[in-house]
Amino acid sequence: MSRQAFIESNPGRFAEITNSDFLYQHAPCGFISFLPNGGILRVNQTFAHWLNLTEEEIYQIKFTSLLSKAGGLYYEMIVHPLLNLKGFANEVNFSFIHNECNIDTLFNAVVFKDDDGTIIAINATIQDITERKKYEAELLKAKRFAEEEQRRFEFLSNSVPNLIWTALPNGEINFLNQRTLDYLKIDLKDANNFTGIYEEDRPLFAEAWAKSLQSSTKLELELRILSGDGDLQWFFLHAEPYHNEEGVLELWFGSCTNINNQKLATLEKYNSLENSLSTAYKTIDGHRERFIQIAMNQSHLIRKPLANIMGLMDLLNDTSLPADAVELLELLKLSADELDHLIKDVIHQSSDPINPLSA
Amino acid sequence: MNITERNNIKIIGNGAQTLMFAHGFGCDQNTWNLITPAFSDTYKVVLFDYIGAGHAAIDAYEKQRYSNLSGYAKDVIDICEELQLENVIFIGHCVSSMIGALASIEAPHFFKKLIFIGPSPRYINDVDYYGGMEREDLEALLDVMDNNYLGWSGTLAPAVVGNPDRPALGEDLTKSFRAVDLDIAKQFARVIFLSDHRGDLPLIKIPSLTIQGKEDVLTSERVANYIHEHTYRNQVTILESGGHCPHLSDPEAVVSAINHFIQ
Structure with a gap:
């Protein structure tokens, strides 16, 4: 049905539905007007119904008396100064607690001032968010749990x-x-x-x-x-x-x-080991030099008579010898050469700076 | 960072006598907008924001320093030193009353008189003492602050900017709000409501005035009388119309009470 058709067929209903007083009284939110000192001027039926009070009963109560004690403190310390300074306050979460009533709400308010700027009254709307608040309470609980976990971590980390x-x-x-x-x-x-x-x-x-x-x-x-x-x-x-x-x-x-103590102990051991190794190397080096010297000396000592032998064999070779003697001299020469090579190898390897003992 | 930047100090007027206004919990220096015009012509009016409020440098927040009211009192003394003030008349709202008292005890040479608006040396009830709150009330208040985290940033930002004609400024600031702002506010709330400075009252050596609203839900005439009984040269002015913020709801009466005390 179109708007026009509805109005034409239900003129009485249309007037009733859109009547401002009907809207005020039966809107799906609470309306409240109160004086700066908290005295309540008027509430709509929706709000009175939520509070389970008659309008007349409500008018005997101050606005902050409808709130929880903490809510009243918050109103006096935070919201009331804001209304004075700004003229409005939006989305303040208040719990209205009276008799059996306990509803969580969102409170939006504007002030009504006279020509001098003095606040005469405060008009506010109140929306019931009790169910939504339960969900928010769970979120808040989770937030606090996370904060507590953080504090525990900090405590643990400090301990x-x-x-x-x-x-x-x-x-x-x-x-x-x-x-x-x-x-x-x-x-x-x-x-x-x-x-x-x-x-x-x-x-x-x-x-x-x-x-x-x-x-x-x-x-x-x-x-x-x-x-x-x-x-x-x-x-x-x-x-x-x-x-x-x-x-x-x-x-x-x-x-x-x-790990300072362990590290310093390890470093000390390392230094000690290094010193031991250094001493060992020095000892080895000393021994090595002595060995080389000995090897060189002994090699020269051995090689000198060998050189004489080899010289005498050369002299013999120049003489006429029986055939079997020549053959024996040849064999003797081969052995002398072999011994000479062996001594030279000893001398050479003894002077090798890398490994004087290797074969 | 100097103290002027750290605490967003503003000076209005150049009178010989200094009036230092210190805001309470949940507010900033703009809370004095209806009061300062009455004094700026004849006095030097000093305004500032505590760390964690208004335009104070939030990076300067140190949890340890601000774990008790003495840290905030030190800020007040820092401001006096920075501006080379003397004979200051200190006007503190709510928690700032005790902050000013502590500053005057710590560095009496800076101060001449103290004015407390809605003060309390201890908010939580104790044996033979009525503060008006129970420990559970504080926990519940912290819950309300948690529940209003978005509202906390969204509704406070424009007030912080103090420029309702240019809401875009507030929007920008809202975006820059961080969880730390709420954390600092909650920590401040804990510090305030768990503090007990009843023992400091007899140490106040300069004249003081308590301005107490009859409709104050946070403090009460009983608390004002307790302060009166335990503080040297303390006067009490009860405002019929004032709630917890009489400087906002009944500024004329507050201006009148201040004038009567300081002149």
């Missing part, structure tokens, strides 16, 4: 003897536990300068951190951290990416464990 930190996926540090703040004597906003990391170790860390951020892989590193008091200590830094259920990287969890 462990480590420096604990978290970073956003881009590497920006967004949390340092109290132990870290106290140890470094810095504010969180200064954390991203990495000034706590010892200057010499900073490039190594920056490179490793950048690689981890790029590849989303964990970082493990031993480095030195300079405390706010100037104390330099070794730490084992561990950072691991946390991925949410969808596999998206949400946060980096990092810790720095003090």
Whole structure:
């Protein structure tokens, strides 16, 4: 049915429905007018029905008396000053609690002023959002749970003897536990300068951190951290990416464990081992030189009579000898040459700087 | 950052006598808009915002410093030092009453008189003491603040800007509101309503005036009388018409009470 057809066929109904007083009284929201001191001037039937009070009963009550005590405090401390300063207030959540009535509402108000600008009255609409508020209460509960979890994490992170930190996926540090703040004597906003990391170790860390951020892989590193008091200590830094259920990287969890004593002990052992090795090398080198000297000396000592023997064999070779003697001399010469080569090899290998003992 | 920027200090008028106005919880210095015109011609009027309110530097908020009213009192003293003030008449609304009292105890050389509007040395009831609130009321109030988080930013922003003719400014500011604003406000509420400065009242050595609205839901005549009984040279003026913010609902009466006390 068109609008025109409805009006023509139901003129009485149309007048009733659009009658402003009917709309005021039966609108699906509450209307209330009250004085600056809270005295109620008028409410519509919808609101009176919600409160389970007659209009006359309501007029004996002050506006803030309809609210919860906390709501009344909030009205006096926040909303009332705003109405004075701005002339309106929007979407304020109030609970109206009276007798058996307990409804959550959205309260929108404008002030009515006289020519001097003095507030004469406040007109407000009230929308029942009780059901929606239950859902919001669940959301609020979840928000508080998340906040409580955050506080628990902070408590836990402050109770462990480590420096604990978290970073956003881009590497920006967004949390340092109290132990870290106290140890470094810095504010969180200064954390991203990495000034706590010892200057010499900073490039190594920056490179490793950048690689981890790029590849989303964990970082493990031993480095030195300079405390706010100037104390330099070794730490084992561990950072691991946390991925949410969808596999998206949400946060980096990092810790720095003090390994100063172990590290210094290890370094001491390393230095001790290095010294031992150095001594061993010196001993070996000394022995080697002596060996070379001995080998050289002995080789020369042996080679000298051999050279005499070989010279005498050459002289014999120039003499006329019986055939069987010539044959024996030849065999003797071969053996002398072989012995000569052997001695030369000893001399050569003894003087080899890489490995004088190798064959 | 200097103190002027930190606390968004504004000075109106250049009279010899300084009146420092300190806003209460949930407000900023604009709350004095109906009062200051009566004094700006003859006095030097100093206005400011506490950290977490108005245009004060929110980055200057330190949870530890503002974990009790002494931190806010230190801000008041900082302002006196910054502006090299002396003989200040301090007018504080709500929580600022005790903040001013603490500042005058800590640094009496800056102050001449104190005016408390709707003050309370302790809001929560105690044995043989009526503050008007129970501990559960505070928790419920924090719930209401939580429930009005969006309203908190949306409705407060234009007031913070203090320029209703240019609501766009307020919209911009609303966008910049962060959860931390509500967190600071809630922390402030906890500090206020869990504070107990009854023991400080006898330490106030300068004259003071309590202006108490009869319709105040937060404090009451009983509390005003308690302050009167425990504070050296304290006067009480009860306003028939005033609620918790008589400087807004009945500014003429407040101006009159102030004038009567300071002249």
